[in-house]
Amino acid sequence: MSEHILLPEGSIEKLTTTLNLGPTHPATHGVFQNILELDGERILKSTSTIGYIHRAFEKIAERRPLYQITPLTDRLNYCSSPLNNIGWHLTCEKLLGLKIPKRVDYLRVIIMELSRISDHLICNSIVGVDSGAYTGFLYVMQFRELIYEIYEEICGSRLTTTIGRIGGFERNFTPAAFQKIEKFLKEYPKQLKEFENLFTRNRIFMDRTIGCGPISAERALNYGFTGPNLRAAGVDYDVRVHTPYSSYQDFDFIIPVGKTGDCYDRFLVRNEEMWQSLSIIKQAYEKVKEFKGADAEVFHADTPAYYLPEKADVYTKMEALIYHFKIVMGEIEMPIGEVYSSIEAANGELGFYLISDGGRTPYRLHFRRPCFIYYQAFEELVKGGMLSDAIITMSSLNLIAGEMDA
């Protein structure tokens, strides 16, 4: 294969096939293009083109007050919007130097881990679909639905959630929300176990994924991998442990690591992370239940300049009316500062680099999108492999076009 000679463009003797994988191919699960040079079914060269759904979020953010940027973050990794939303709110809170009550931290942890589960669930079951096992995908879909119902109960929307606000949540979790979380905690482990049984020791699945798209730890680090993909290569880097945010230091969990960094290890790491997330949710829920009386009513920090006041207060209290007006009109000046804050999103380290010059909108906002950075390795990962392996590699890297193109 390596001695194959590439003939010049347009040559009549050209022996290789050029294939456009994407931008609208169903197997790419998103809008991005790969121009593959194929020798039979083997990939000699791949060239990626991205940017098909670039929406200039960084530019738009330069004209928006902080709270209006939250809906933009929804549309980064749309499989786990709450993670992006809360990551952004944490960045704002870091800039403003706010102190967040413990209960809010724990509620956020519940939401973040739920969305991590929903993201990994989709990714892992899509790996199954691409290797020919459609059953798992349909099987777990109802559990993503349960998670979306929890979001719906808390913030009113499902996919692009815009959950919470700077300082906490827009309203306290209702008893119905807690019931739904309980239901999920009760029913999901059984289903996840079955999902695992379907794949983990499945001969066909193992043959298809073991040794497919592997990457060594050094290469992965050099390529800027983070998240489950890096951990599958054997590096135990997790922002939740390295730089705890939102009180993650209060929880007991392990970071699963793989060894070879191939599709199978990525699958196993994601699976184990779902178990860990479940355990974190349980712990957080226990902690939330410990708050009694007035403490159980705390769902946001006291930051009147950024947190919209109660509507009833707006009509009856002068101060609330002023803040309401100022927030809605985007007239709040933020402190001067330069802050980098990151969270462990479902795909890796999602960073926000925010520069404020004391105006009403960010002077500069940059999203460090994990997908965008590790997608560079794709060309190397698939080189020399089969076309069908490239498809599995793509889905097991969990490439989300929205996050890649911002």
Added chain:
Amino acid sequence: MLNNDFIKQKLIEKFSDQLTDWDEPYDMLTFTVPASLNLKLLQFLYDDTELNFQFLTDLQAVHYPDKKGAELAVVYHLHNLVDNLRIRFKVFVDIENPNVFSATALYRSANHMERETYDFYGVNFIGHPNLIRILNVEEMDYFPMRKEFPLEDQSRIDKDDEMFGR
């Protein structure tokens, strides 16, 4: 234990007074490097056994139209994964002549990030293997994230900027 003071000391020893604007906003060590030195600094931070900054977290640019002769700042975020410490440094370049050495030889992850920075700010990374636009269309002949392209149409008079943010 590695800390900001130690890193600062070590870097001053090596590069003396060429590194300027030392600061620690939100506990992250920040400083400025002349454009000619950025690669040497990256290499030193990478190779030094005590510093060990071997992970490039982020790379992007910022435009400051008011700083004449140093309008564009390229910002690097590095991470030492062993001691878990981050630093940030900036390279200021003239917008008329925005040449910065590419970090792609050291970090493969810099490839896309530098292309993105070129795409939006027009920073010319010397030594980049494939410096073309990445997110915008190739026919574009301007760099859209520069501040001379305000988002709203400036000819509109029905929207008062005093009221609606900047």
